[in-house]
Each structure stands twice: as C-alpha cells, then as structure tokens.
Amino acid sequence: MSRTRPPSSIAVARLAGVSQSAVSRTFTPGGIVSPATRAKVLAAASTLGYRPNLLSRSLTTGRSGIVAVAVGGLSNPFHAMALDCFATGLQRRGQQVMLVVVEDEWALGSAVELLSGYQVDAVLSSLSVNARDVAEALTRFGVPIVTMNSSVTNRWVRTVAADDHEAGAAIAKHLYGQGARRFGYIAGRSGTLAQERREAGFRQGLAEFGITDCERAQGNHLHSGGAASVRALYASGTGPDGLFCLNDLTAMGAIDALRVEFGLRCPEDVLVAGYDNIDGSAWPPYRLTTVDVGLDRVAAEAFALIEEEDGGPPEVLVQPRLVLRASTRS
Amino acid sequence: MSRTRPPSSIAVARLAGVSQSAVSRTFTPGGIVSPATRAKVLAAASTLGYRPNLLSRSLTTGRSGIVAVAVGGLSNPFHAMALDCFATGLQRRGQQVMLVVVEDEWALGSAVELLSGYQVDAVLSSLSVNARDVAEALTRFGVPIVTMNSSVTNRWVRTVAADDHEAGAAIAKHLYGQGARRFGYIAGRSGTLAQERREAGFRQGLAEFGITDCERAQGNHLHSGGAASVRALYASGTGPDGLFCLNDLTAMGAIDALRVEFGLRCPEDVLVAGYDNIDGSAWPPYRLTTVDVGLDRVAAEAFALIEEEDGGPPEVLVQPRLVLRASTRS
DNA sequence: CCCCTAACTGCATCCGTATGCAACATTGGC
DNA sequence: GCCAATGTTGCATACGGATGCAGTTAGGGG
Known part of the structure; x- marks a missing residue:
C-alpha cells in the first residue's frame, strides 16, 4: 500500500x-x-x-501514552472480561492499549522485552508472576508492571490480588451449610497462585468442620477439563456431593458431564460452585454459585498502582464477593 | 513512578x-x-x-510496526475470538497490536482519527462500515483499513466478508428439511450488513419452499435479547417451530427461555440455529446448529489485504461452514 | 506621551535513530 | 612498492515535534 x-x-x-x-x-x-x-x-x-505525530511527541516528552496489556487465551471469557475492563478504563483515561496475548509468565518476559522497545508507560497483566527469575527479568526493563495475584513482587512488579483464600473458605462454608459432606476440588493446569490459594482456602474452610478429606482432579481451566475431571472423580463408586471448581468454565463442564454422563442432578445430587462470575454462569442450565472478584475494582487499583510514585504498596488486596445461585441450593 | x-x-x-x-x-x-x-x-x-527505541525508529523509517485492531464489546465471545485470531496472527508476523474497544462504526471513526496519530500501519476491525460518511471519514487518514462485512468500500477501506446470505439460505433449507414449517428470525440491534444478509438469505431460502411468512423479533446480540425475543414471539398462540438467530448468544438465550419459560423442548418442539460457532454453542445444554465463518481464513485474508499494493480487491468473500448439531435434529 | 509589563512569537536546539556520503583502512594484484 | 577494489567507519543531517530563551508587540498606568 x-x-x-x-x-x-x-x-x-x-x-x-x-x-x-x-x-x-x-x-x-x-x-x-x-x-x-x-x-x-x-x-x-x-x-x-x-x-x-504522537510517536515523535513521545520522543521529547518521554511518555508514550501507551500501556501494554498482557492477557492469557481469550477463549476464556474471564480473560476477555479482564481485557475489556482494562482497555475501556485505559481508553477513558486517554491512554492507548498495546495488546499482547501470552501463553504463560515466561512468554510474559519476552513480551515485555519487546514492549519496552515501544516505550510503554506501564504493563498490566491478568497473568501472575510466581517464578523469581521471571520477576527479575521483568525488573530489568524499568517499566512499572501490575499483575494479578503474583506471589513475587518488587519495586517494578506489583500485584492486585483478590482474596482467593478467603473466598475459597467461604465456598467451603456455604457448601457445608447446604448439606454437602463429601467434597471434591477441580484444579487448573499449573500451580498458579490463584489456584493454590483457592484450594488452600477451600480446604481450610472444610477443616473448620472437621473435614480433611477432599478428592481432587486436574482440569485445564476450560469446559473440557471440568468434564474430564468429573469422569475421573465419579467413574467408580460415589463421587463428591460438594464440588468446588477453580473457575466457572470448569464448573460448567463439570455440571454438564454430571448430568449427561452420570445422570446426576445439580443441585439435587451434587452442589457445584465456580469462580469468576462469567456471563454464562448465570444462564438457566447452570445458575452457578460463584465468586465475583470485582474486576472494576481490580482495574481501578491497577490504574492507581501504575500512577503511584515509588513506595506504593507492592500488593493490593481486593475483597471478592460470593454470588449465590441455584447450583448450590439443595 | x-x-x-x-x-x-x-x-x-x-x-x-x-x-x-x-x-x-x-x-x-x-x-x-x-x-x-x-x-x-x-x-x-x-x-x-x-x-x-522503536518509536524513534519509526520516525525515520515511516513504518511503526503497529497495527490497530478495533473490536466491539468483548463480552460477546465472537468478538473475543476474532481478537484472539487477529492478535496472535499479527504477533506471529512481528507486528504489534494496538487495541481499541469500540461501540459502533461512528466510534470507529474517532478511534481511527486517534490511531492515525500513532502512525499505525493499518487498522483491522471486526465491525462493519455501512454509513457512507463514516467510510469517507476513515479515508481521510490515509491508513489501510480492513473491516468485516462492510457494505461501503473504497481505496482505503476494504472488507473481508463471509457469505452470510448463502449461509442464511442454507440454514433455511436445513430447518425445512428437518420438518420445520412455521419460521421465526431473531435479529440484532441495528441494521448491520451481516444481520441483513443473514436475514435476507434466510428468507430467500424459505421462499424457495414457497414460504413467505417469517415472524421476526429484535434482540441485542446477547443472551438476554434472545430470551426477550422468545417472550415476544411465543407469548400468544403457537410460535415458530423453526428459529434462526443472528448469533449464537441470541440462540442460546432463546433456547433457555423456550425451555424455562414456555416448557418447550429443543429440538423436539422448536428447532433453533445460531451463527458464529462460539465455544459454548457446542456444550450439552445447547448443542447448537450454527455457522462457522472460519476466522482463521478471515484473518489470513485480512493480513493479505493490508499488505496488498494498491489495486487489490475491495472485498474478499469467505465461504462459511454449516455446523450441524442436535438443536436442529428432529 | 513614555515606560513597564504581560502576552506572544520565532529561533535554535534537543529527543533517539537511520542513512547517504565521504574518508579511511586493508588487502590483493601486478 | 604502487594502485585499485573492497569493506568499514564516522560525520552530518533528517525524521516530527516540544520547549527554553530572547526578542517583539501591544496594552495599561502614571
């Protein structure tokens, strides 16, 4: 052209x-x-x-007005929601969004290397950083980075976290209160912090009722992983009657598999709870009890962090909200 | 900082x-x-x-390596899919993605105005341009723009379109073949081209069987609009037994409302078809017959168009693919 | 009517990188 | 041992815009 x-x-x-x-x-x-x-x-x-020409303007002013946003696969509606939230918020603030779709935190590292060449003012990421060497690599670029749920933070890498532990415990309490007695947890692929905190919180919540047994299966953050996990959990004997899934997509897959493949009803036979409060979780076939992290607040805190002068808190905690629906109403 | x-x-x-x-x-x-x-x-x-510093490099070379992608609301999984496709494709080609979330084609105009200040090499948009003055406004910036399904094109504004008309007709034929005789169409909010072509194709397909009656309701591209439309269509008397919805989200809302609010079964009582082939359309509660536009091919064609020297075709047509599932199997 | 001040303007320079051109060094051929 | 060809290098300038500074103008006060 x-x-x-x-x-x-x-x-x-x-x-x-x-x-x-x-x-x-x-x-x-x-x-x-x-x-x-x-x-x-x-x-x-x-x-x-x-x-x-805004690029040459940034040459003199030193600020490009561009903020990078790094997200995981957008086929997960939660990531799409997060991106939507970040992007519209940034646009409203007069900043431009440079998007990077990224597989994992290591890819984040090389993405940020590239982005730093574009003089981005900051990086927002819906991924978490849990490997110390990744955090150190990110630090080299001198770009403020705000992630979600990172366990490693430093001067340049900050994090906005939802209180996943608390939420996991609340789900446990709720499921027990609704009558569940045999529990199961469906995990995600890797050992991300969000995942670990949700599970730890859930198990601690159970422990408060003297329950130490909790079956476990490994999903993939997607619908298919929830279904596969249910197959593993219910293939032999009686499975759990209270199921907590690390996210909604997994929970929806679990519910579908319970019904279609095992003839089990939700909530009559199994109570199921998810996490994220994605749009689909509210639809009639699921009416899923879930946890809403409050992306608006997360975004607002993230924006505050990237404007913060040095010395701001490395980690900000946001209180998630329990959303009770029919999938756990026995 | x-x-x-x-x-x-x-x-x-x-x-x-x-x-x-x-x-x-x-x-x-x-x-x-x-x-x-x-x-x-x-x-x-x-x-x-x-x-x-890649920004100052672009000062001398005249190319920024940045391509803008404009998408509608990301709460619609189709837009998220399109964005994912475009973004990963561009990243693979070594280009950066500047994201703009945009309400409608008029917002596209002002977004492009801003983007042109960032010297973007091209603009990809999952929105269509149907207003002549918007197209003319876009032309002023001298940036190659590739949209989906635009009815107005010119030297700078090109389009990659799915053959929506053909697909609509195919759905009509399929529904008729499965035994439906009373038809209904659930539209989207505005008079977008995709919408009009799908409906026109559907009606023409029906006409080939001598059917000229087709009830119509107006949704909002979302689950809620599908449900509301069903309420309007089935409130009095017998509603359609063959329902085509302009997209999957609408179709899923329609199915949910049919079942929950009217006690009608799908596919036994009503055949329902959608459009887009989003992830959720394949899940057990829906198993939705739908149309897959082949986003990969769309993206590939779009990439080719923005590289094209002057004189490339202003419109490229892609053949969509019918995805038959249980929602239309009587 | 004069002077001082405030408002405005243009000149020159800088931001960080790319590149045409001339200068330079090196090497080989004879 | 001289010249030319080849391969490198640095100088100077350009890209588009922001800004300190000095100079200009207009306006107001005495």
Whole structure:
C-alpha cells in the first residue's frame, strides 16, 4: 500500500504563515498561543488533514501514552472480561492499549522485552508472576508492571490480588451449610497462585468442620477439563456431593458431564460452585454459585498502582464477593 | 513512578568506543558492521541494558510496526475470538497490536482519527462500515483499513466478508428439511450488513419452499435479547417451530427461555440455529446448529489485504461452514 | 506621551535513530 | 612498492515535534 507521508507541523506552519513552534503550541495542551494564530493554524491544519505525530511527541516528552496489556487465551471469557475492563478504563483515561496475548509468565518476559522497545508507560497483566527469575527479568526493563495475584513482587512488579483464600473458605462454608459432606476440588493446569490459594482456602474452610478429606482432579481451566475431571472423580463408586471448581468454565463442564454422563442432578445430587462470575454462569442450565472478584475494582487499583510514585504498596488486596445461585441450593 | 530515561544508542556508542551509527547499524537488520565492532557494541549494550527505541525508529523509517485492531464489546465471545485470531496472527508476523474497544462504526471513526496519530500501519476491525460518511471519514487518514462485512468500500477501506446470505439460505433449507414449517428470525440491534444478509438469505431460502411468512423479533446480540425475543414471539398462540438467530448468544438465550419459560423442548418442539460457532454453542445444554465463518481464513485474508499494493480487491468473500448439531435434529 | 509589563512569537536546539556520503583502512594484484 | 577494489567507519543531517530563551508587540498606568 503506497503510503505518502502525512503532513507535518512544518507544512502546516508554512501554509498558515507561522513558525513550526506556533503549530506545536497550538496542539500542545496548555500551549500559549494567541487566538488569532491558533485560528490560522487550525484552518491550515484542517485543510491539510494534519494530526500531530504522537510517536515523535513521545520522543521529547518521554511518555508514550501507551500501556501494554498482557492477557492469557481469550477463549476464556474471564480473560476477555479482564481485557475489556482494562482497555475501556485505559481508553477513558486517554491512554492507548498495546495488546499482547501470552501463553504463560515466561512468554510474559519476552513480551515485555519487546514492549519496552515501544516505550510503554506501564504493563498490566491478568497473568501472575510466581517464578523469581521471571520477576527479575521483568525488573530489568524499568517499566512499572501490575499483575494479578503474583506471589513475587518488587519495586517494578506489583500485584492486585483478590482474596482467593478467603473466598475459597467461604465456598467451603456455604457448601457445608447446604448439606454437602463429601467434597471434591477441580484444579487448573499449573500451580498458579490463584489456584493454590483457592484450594488452600477451600480446604481450610472444610477443616473448620472437621473435614480433611477432599478428592481432587486436574482440569485445564476450560469446559473440557471440568468434564474430564468429573469422569475421573465419579467413574467408580460415589463421587463428591460438594464440588468446588477453580473457575466457572470448569464448573460448567463439570455440571454438564454430571448430568449427561452420570445422570446426576445439580443441585439435587451434587452442589457445584465456580469462580469468576462469567456471563454464562448465570444462564438457566447452570445458575452457578460463584465468586465475583470485582474486576472494576481490580482495574481501578491497577490504574492507581501504575500512577503511584515509588513506595506504593507492592500488593493490593481486593475483597471478592460470593454470588449465590441455584447450583448450590439443595 | 520516577522513570529514568533508558540508555540511548549514544550512551552505548560512548561505552563501546564507537560512533552512534555503528550502534544503529548493529541493531538494524541488514546493517553493515564488522564482527569486531558488532561484538563491542553488543557487549556495551548488554551491560547498559540497551534496547533500541522503536518509536524513534519509526520516525525515520515511516513504518511503526503497529497495527490497530478495533473490536466491539468483548463480552460477546465472537468478538473475543476474532481478537484472539487477529492478535496472535499479527504477533506471529512481528507486528504489534494496538487495541481499541469500540461501540459502533461512528466510534470507529474517532478511534481511527486517534490511531492515525500513532502512525499505525493499518487498522483491522471486526465491525462493519455501512454509513457512507463514516467510510469517507476513515479515508481521510490515509491508513489501510480492513473491516468485516462492510457494505461501503473504497481505496482505503476494504472488507473481508463471509457469505452470510448463502449461509442464511442454507440454514433455511436445513430447518425445512428437518420438518420445520412455521419460521421465526431473531435479529440484532441495528441494521448491520451481516444481520441483513443473514436475514435476507434466510428468507430467500424459505421462499424457495414457497414460504413467505417469517415472524421476526429484535434482540441485542446477547443472551438476554434472545430470551426477550422468545417472550415476544411465543407469548400468544403457537410460535415458530423453526428459529434462526443472528448469533449464537441470541440462540442460546432463546433456547433457555423456550425451555424455562414456555416448557418447550429443543429440538423436539422448536428447532433453533445460531451463527458464529462460539465455544459454548457446542456444550450439552445447547448443542447448537450454527455457522462457522472460519476466522482463521478471515484473518489470513485480512493480513493479505493490508499488505496488498494498491489495486487489490475491495472485498474478499469467505465461504462459511454449516455446523450441524442436535438443536436442529428432529 | 513614555515606560513597564504581560502576552506572544520565532529561533535554535534537543529527543533517539537511520542513512547517504565521504574518508579511511586493508588487502590483493601486478 | 604502487594502485585499485573492497569493506568499514564516522560525520552530518533528517525524521516530527516540544520547549527554553530572547526578542517583539501591544496594552495599561502614571
């Protein structure tokens, strides 16, 4: 596509019969120009279709106005929600979003390396950083990074976390209160912090009722993993009657498999709870009890963190909210 | 966050005892430097943690390496899928993604205005452009724009379209073949082209069986709109026994409402088909017959278009694929 | 009517990198 | 031992815009 260079401030200045600085000042917020000059400049700019080149502006100002957002696979609605939240929030604040889709925290490292070349003002990530060497690598770029649920933080890597432990315990208490006595937990793929905290909280919650047994299966954060886990848990003998899944997608897969493959009803035979409060969790086939982390608040805290002067807290905790629905109403 | 400016090529040059141009050539693909100099430069660069500033590079080269992607609300999984496709494809091609979340095509106009200030090399959008003045506004920026399903195209605004008309007709034929005789169509909010083509194709398909009656309701592209439309269609008397919805989310809402609010079964009482083939459409409660537009091919064609020299086709058509599932198996 | 001040303008320079051009060194051929 | 060809290097400048500083102008007060 043969692109001719767009008009520069010099071209506008020439047409308007003023200096290039006058053009620059006209388009710089807070720039001092007389109304007459401003009018001439704006007229010339509009006939030429001039728009200031924001990249070269960032050369002098040192701020690009670009914030990078790194998210995991968008086929998980939670990641899509998080991205939507971050992106619209940033747009409202007049910042641009550079998107990176990333597999895991190691990919985050190389992504940030690349992004630092684009002088991004900050990086927001819905992934967590739990490996010390990844955190150190990220630190090298001198870019403020805000992640979700990281266990490793430092001057440049901060985190906004939901109180997953608390939420896990609350789910345990709720399930017990609804009459469940044989418990199961369906985990995610890797040992992420969110995952570990939810499970630990759940088990501690159970322990308070003197329950130490809790079956466990490994999913993949997706619908298919929930279904596969149910197959593993219920294949022989009686499975759990209270099931906590690390996220909604997993829980929905679990419910579907319980019904279709084992003829078990939810909530009559098995109580199921999830996490994330994605749109689908509220639909009639599921009516899933779940946990809403409050992405709006997470985003707001993240925005505050990247503006924070040095010395801000390395970790901010947000209180998630239990969403009770029919999937756990016995 | 007090950020100290990152090291520049001059700093590296000084440390390595060479000229700034030598540093530049070392980091420019195809740059001519002797192995000895390159080694010195790389050593100095690594001790300083130097990364070339890609923004100032784009100042001289005229290409930023940034492609903008504009998508509608990400709570619709289809948009999330499209974004995922575009983003991973662009990343693989070494381009960066600037994301804009946008309400409608008018918002697209102002978004592109802003983006052109960032010298994006191209704009990909999962929205369609149907208003002539929007298309003309977009043209002013001299940025190649590839949209989905636009009815207005020109030198700068091209489009990759799925053959929605054909797909709509195929759905009609399929529903008729499965025994449906009273038909209904649930539309989207606005008069987008995709929407109109799907409906027109559906009606034409019905016409081939001599059917000219087709009830109609207006949804909102979301689950809630499908449910509301079903309420409108089935409130009085017998509703349709063959229902085509402009997208999967709407269809899933329709199915849920049919079952929960009217006690109607799908597919036994009503055949329901959707469009998009989002993940959830395959889950047991729905097993939705739908249309897969083949986002991979769409993305590939879009990439080809933005590289095309002048004179490429303004519109590329992609053949969608019918996905038959239990929701239409009588 | 004059002087001082405030408002504005343009000049020059800088931001970090790319690149045409001339200068330079090295090597080989004769 | 001289010249030319080849391969490197640095100098200078350009990209588009922001800004300190000095100079200009207009306006107000005495």
